[in-house]
Amino acid sequence: MQITMTVNGKEMTREAEPRVLLVHHIREGLGLTGTHWGCDTSNCGTCVVLMDGQPVKACTVLAAMAAGHDIRTVEGLANGATLDPVQQGFMEEHGLQCGFCTPGMMLTARALLDKNPDPDETEIREAISGQICRCTGYATIVRSIRWAAEHPATEEVSV
Amino acid sequence: MQISAPFDYARAESVDDAIALLERHGPEARVLAGGHSLLPMMKLRLARPEWLIDINDLAELDFITEAPDMVRIGAMTRHTTLLESPVMARLFPIVADAERVIADPVVRNRGTIGGSLCQADPAEDLSTVCDVLRAKAVIRGAAGKRVIEISELRRGPYETSVAQNELLTEIRLPVRARSGSAYEKVERRVGDWAVAAAGASVVLAADGRIEDVAIGLTAVGLEGTAHRAEDSLRGQVPSEELFTAAGRLAAEDCNPVEDQRGPVDYKRHLADELTRRVLRRACALAAQRG
Numbered sequence: 041m042q043i044t045m046t047v048n049g050k051e052m053t054r055e056a057e058p059r060v061l062l063v064h065h066i067r068e069g070l071g072l073t074g075t076h077w078g079c080d081t082s083n084c085g086t087c088v089v090l091m092d093g094q095p096v097k098a099c100t101v102l103a104a105m106a107a108g109h110d111i112r113t114v115e116g117l118a119n120g121a122t123l124d125p126v127q128q129g130f131m132e133e134h135g136l137q138c139g140f141c142t143p144g145m146m147l148t149a150r151a152l153l154d155k156n157p158d159p160d161e162t163e164i165r166e167a168i169s170g171q172i173c174r175c176t177g178y179a180t181i182v183r184s185i186r187w188a189a190e191h192p193a194t195e196e197v198s199v
Numbered sequence: 200m201q202i203s204a205p206f207d208y209a210r211a212e213s214v215d216d217a218i219a220l221l222e223r224h225g226p227e228a229r230v231l232a233g234g235h236s237l238l239p240m241m242k243l244r245l246a247r248p249e250w251l252i253d254i255n256d257l258a259e260l261d262f263i264t265e266a267p268d269m270v271r272i273g274a275m276t277r278h279t280t281l282l283e284s285p286v287m288a289r290l291f292p293i294v295a296d297a298e299r300v301i302a303d304p305v306v307r308n309r310g311t312i313g314g315s316l317c318q319a320d321p322a323e324d325l326s327t328v329c330d331v332l333r334a335k336a337v338i339r340g341a342a343g344k345r346v347i348e349i350s351e352l353r354r355g356p357y358e359t360s361v362a363q364n365e366l367l368t369e370i371r372l373p374v375r376a377r378s379g380s381a382y383e384k385v386e387r388r389v390g391d392w393a394v395a396a397a398g399a400s401v402v403l404a405a406d407g408r409i410e411d412v413a414i415g416l417t418a419v420g421l422e423g424t425a426h427r428a429e430d431s432l433r434g435q436v437p438s439e440e441l442f443t444a445a446g447r448l449a450a451e452d453c454n455p456v457e458d459q460r461g462p463v464d465y466k467r468h469l470a471d472e473l474t475r476r477v478l479r480r481a482c483a484l485a486a487q488r489g
Contacts, residue, residue, distance in 0.1 A: 041208065058208035058251070061238075064200075080201045080242070082235060082306055083390075095305045100238050104208045105231070105253055148305065169389055170303025 048116030063087040065103035074114035085171030088144035114143035125188040135184030137175040149185045203241035221364045224250040232314030272370045274313025293380035297324040303390040322392040327415035331400040337369035377403040379484025381477040393418040394460045397473035401481040420454035437482040446475040
């Protein structure tokens with residue numbers, strides 16, 4: 041079937057079988073490999089993307105279900121050379137080591153800050169409680185998101 | 200890679216359209232709500248529908264409407280919406296108690312109350328919540344709509360009385376004065392299914408006695424509510440002794456099985472302890488609202 045969705049502000053149409061999951065559609069169909077594919081069982085949360093602004097686990101959403109909807113992936117966080125404050129925060133506070141959980145963590149953080157610009161540590165921990173990090177632990181991720189809350193607009197940086 | 204067997208996909212544009220699609224595609228068509236139970240089951244080939252009828256676009260089924268005697272909840276209302284609803288927090292605190300411990304915040308953005316009830320998992324928290332709130336379910340089919348007691352909805356594990364060509368569209372919760380409710384769950388880790396959980400709803404009479412009470416248990420093999428425990432409380436003044444006796448009766452009447460979440464005696468102990476806790480809180484809340 042033809043599947044058309046808006047991805048990072050751009051309308052994209054691809055052919056896909058109804059059984060194709062959104063995570064595979066984004067990675068293989070659209071070639072956006074920033075979204076990671078992890079546990080496949082809606083536990084680990086590395087495949088989180090924003091669907092109409094809300095974090096969803098893309099391993100448990102069919103691409104067909106996302107047709108007509110607005111999808112934002114990690115590639116859509118930065119604005120040109122200007123990083124999203126969340127990305128900047130992960131750099132400043134060492135929010136990642138291997139980077140596998142990072143795209144999902146950052147998108148959940150973005151959605152949290154859009155809804156609640158000044159979350160406390162408990163609210164941040166609750167927001168990311170459906171996602172797993174196996175190297176830095178969560179303390180630096182929480183600090184990274186707090187950094188983003190405290191610096192809602194970041195300067196242009198060279199990356 | 201976990202990918203389901205092939206199927207055809209149709210997106211319903213209205214409730215009538217969904218029912219027409221179910222009629223047209225017959226017994227191998229399944230309704231796709233939030234998808235967080237059905238899609239995992241399809242990946243594991245525990246379910247193998249030939250057609251999926253996606254009802255996620257049905258905004259007409261996403262509502263919480265308060266009337267003096269009843270709150271109506273659309274079947275496609277997401278867990279997150281229920282958790283954050285001020286109406287639910289004020290009238291049915293048990294809903295937020297349960298929603299807070301259902302899966303995780305990202306999954307709660309997709310999962311729906313209608314999907315949860317129709318999945319009818321024996322460990323489904325919202326089944327217990329709706330049982331103790333004495334909910335009614337509204338079911339629509341080609342011939343029209345019918346309203347049933349929630350106790351008539353679940354037929355057994357993963358089985359409901361919603362026919363293949365019907366759609367659960369709405370849950371109705373009766374609003375009662377001087378009522379309180381609470382839910383408590385023990386899970387191995389955040390987001391897991393319950394090892395055991397208990398829910399209670401209490402209505403106090405003007406003199407402070409327990410006028411009506413419902414106690415439900417999750418994941419420990421209790422069909423319906425805990426009738427003997429409820430009978431022991433009706434007409435009595437709430438007290439610790441009473442809650443202790445009721446907890447014992449509820450634990451005796453459930454029928455847990457040993458699995459990776461724990462042995463029988465541990466689950467029975469939880470049923471007892473959690474029943475006492477939810478009764479304590481539900482009575483306190485009911486007294487506050489008096």
